[in-house]
Amino acid sequence: MAKIALAIHGGAGTILKSQMTTALEAEYRSGLDTALRIGWQILERGGSSLDAVEATVCSLEDFPLFNAGRGSVFTHEGKQEMDACIMDGHNLKAGAVAFVKNIKNPVSLARLVMQRTEHVLLAGEGANQFAEQIGVHTEPDEYFFTEHRWLQLQEAMAEGRVQLDHAVAKPIGTVGAVACDINGHLAAATSTGGMTNKKFGRIGDTPLVGLGNYADDTCAVSCTGHGEYFMLGVTAYDVAARMKYKGLSLEDAARETIAHLTKINGEGGLIAVDTAGNITLPFNSDGMYRGYVTVIGQINVEIYGS
Numbered sequence: 019m020a021k022i023a024l025a026i027h028g029g030a031g032t033i034l035k036s037q038m039t040t041a042l043e044a045e046y047r048s049g050l051d052t053a054l055r056i057g058w059q060i061l062e063r064g065g066s067s068l069d070a071v072e073a074t075v076c077s078l079e080d081f082p083l084f085n086a087g088r089g090s091v092f093t094h095e096g097k098q099e100m101d102a103c104i105m106d107g108h109n110l111k112a113g114a115v116a117f118v119k120n121i122k123n124p125v126s127l128a129r130l131v132m133q134r135t136e137h138v139l140l141a142g143e144g145a146n147q148f149a150e151q152i153g154v155h156t157e158p159d160e161y162f163f164t165e166h167r168w169l170q171l172q173e174a175m176a177e178g179r180v181q182l183d184h185a186v187a188k189p190i191g192t193v194g195a196v197a198c199d200i201n202g203h204l205a206a207a208t209s210t211g212g213m214t215n216k217k218f219g220r221i222g223d224t225p226l227v228g229l230g231n232y233a234d235d236t237c238a239v240s241c242t243g244h245g246e247y248f249m250l251g252v253t254a255y256d257v258a259a260r261m262k263y264k265g266l267s268l269e270d271a272a273r274e275t276i277a278h279l280t281k282i283n284g285e286g287g288l289i290a291v292d293t294a295g296n297i298t299l300p301f302n303s304d305g306m307y308r309g310y311v312t313v314i315g316q317i318n319v320e321i322y323g324s
């Protein structure tokens with residue numbers, strides 16, 4: 019029987035204690051705590067890592083402070099276009115969606131792409147058509163509208179920049195989960211609204227297998243940060259490759275991967291788990307919303323860097 023393990027993130031970036039209010043911090047902590055409890059319950063009852071990461075990420079998508087599902091950031095055109103990916107490490111199967119609209123839980127749609135189509139990634143209108151065909155839960159635009167995201171877009175547009183959703187003391191964060199179940203099977207899931215003021219149908223690293231999300235029989239990895247650099251660094255798969263080809267431990271492999279990301283000017287972090295239930299959560303940014311459950315079922319939630 020393997021050691022079950024679960025880790026999550028809610029985004030990495032410029033997160034400074036000096037600029038956080040007590041009330042906002044408490045809200046973030048409760049969002050992370052709730053998600054961890056949901057996933058852990060599934061694993062504890064002998065459920066699969068795939069079910070655990072999906073349910074955990076759904077909970078984070080429903081929580082309006084994180085940049086995924088309900089709290090997704092706005093594109094240049096004032097729309098919310100979401101990306102998500104889920105991967106089953108045991109079967110080496112994955113499903114993903116990119117720039118989908120009005121889908122309540124993009125991670126669940128990604129899982130349906132994996133289970134009900136012969137494809138891995140569906141994008142845009144086609145992905146929404148697929149969702150309609152199979153009767154996936156959608157919500158009107160108002161459900162996804164949050165005042166703070168709208169203000170973020172106005173600021174980003176005024177300053178003419180595409181903004182990683184990691185501005186100080188503002189709600190932030192792509193979300194992700196990685197898990198090892200009782201059978202030692204691994205899974206990873208990641209979901210995001212992408213970057214504020216993104217243009218031209220931009221897709222980030224999140225829905226791309228091996229870049230922002232990856233799982234095999236070595237490790238499961240979910241990334242967060244400036245997506246373009248995670249694409250260039252093939253970041254999620256890089257952790258697995260270092261373990262496989264260099265024989266590194268999960269922790270050393272993830273540390274080297276983040277060192278490489280730093281070298282190519284990328285900012286962000288990742289969470290990863292291996293088949294022995296080891297967990298690592300490295301990042302090179304000021305902070306990363308993150309959490310994990312210890313072997314004895316104790317929940318740990320952290321936000322800032324050291």
Ligand code: ASP
Pocket residue numbers: 029030085182183191192210211212213221222223224230241242243244245246
């Ligand atoms: N990686 C995501 C993207 O570039 C953003 C994030 O992690 O906050 O779309």
